Amino acid sequence: MEFRGIRRLTERQYRIHIRHFYDGPAGAVLAMSSLLSLHEPLVGRMLRRRNFDVTRFHSILDVGSGAGQILGHLLRFAPQHTQIVACDLSHKMLCRARQRVKNHRPFYVAADMTRLPFAEGSFDCVTCGWVIEHLSDPRPGLAEMGRVLRPGGSLLLLATENTYPGMLTSHTWKCRTYSRPELQQACVEAGLPWHEQLWFSPIHRFFRMGGILVEAQKPLAEPAAN
Numbered sequence: 001m002e003f004r005g006i007r008r009l010t011e012r013q014y015r016i017h018i019r020h021f022y023d024g025p026a027g028a029v030l031a032m033s034s035l036l037s038l039h040e041p042l043v044g045r046m047l048r049r050r051n052f053d054v055t056r057f058h059s060i061l062d063v064g065s066g067a068g069q070i071l072g073h074l075l076r077f078a079p080q081h082t083q084i085v086a087c088d089l090s091h092k093m094l095c096r097a098r099q100r101v102k103n104h105r106p107f108y109v110a111a112d113m114t115r116l117p118f119a120e121g122s123f124d125c126v127t128c129g130w131v132i133e134h135l136s137d138p139r140p141g142l143a144e145m146g147r148v149l150r151p152g153g154s155l156l157l158l159a160t161e162n163t164y165p166g167m168l169t170s171h172t173w174k175c176r177t178y179s180r181p182e183l184q185q186a187c188v189e190a191g192l193p194w195h196e197q198l199w200f201s202p203i204h205r206f207f208r209m210g211g212i213l214v215e216a217q218k219p220l221a222e223p224a225a226n
């Protein structure tokens, strides 16, 4: 039932397609859609309640920041000194995010999540909401996010699940979906084991709705053996 186009194109063709897709009308209505689906306010609630605590980080990278739906909350809830970087494949989406959050604090960087232009261990935290479903194979994106995280750093990963609502959503946003075991295994292979599964609310947890929301952590480096 899910959108199959992502598997029919080469990686390069799909990347070009998705950049044009978000540059265009789909990207223009993304912010409104996140409000109507309640995703944006629900992520805000999760950060405000510190279910994922962003007050502990000195540097945060928001991957696939779109219209700034997570970025706005990071600016609100992360400490003032925290360095915040927003990156997206679509230059147009970065412009929309900048206009929307009306804040000069973040750096805005156009980049593909499978080739992030940052040094190893640059960030304490990476947030990545509803982006990994734009990769037919999640592992290169996860590996890059793991590379730019410092040991002990956290990844907040939000992804479309292979439920009926998730599969319908995949047609709207031209993406794929994930089963929890598949995404969990890919995270383990990328060196980002899951620390905690999160839910927007007890109702979401009970009905297993709202998608896959997880905090993954890059393990601290092992002390060198003598």
Ligand SMILES: C[S@@+](CC[C@H](N)C(=O)[O-])C[C@H]1O[C@@H](n2cnc3c(N)ncnc32)[C@H](O)[C@@H]1O
Pocket: 018, 019, 022, 030, 034, 039, 063, 064, 065, 066, 067, 068, 069, 070, 087, 088, 089, 090, 093, 111, 112, 113, 114, 128, 129, 130, 131, 134, 173
């Ligand atoms: C559904 S929006 C998510 C926006 C926001 N993060 C949120 O939580 O709602 C997906 C965003 O990911 C971006 N994107 C898609 N593929 C990407 C890639 N390979 N690298 C970086 N960004 C990508 C798109 O341009 C789009 O802005």
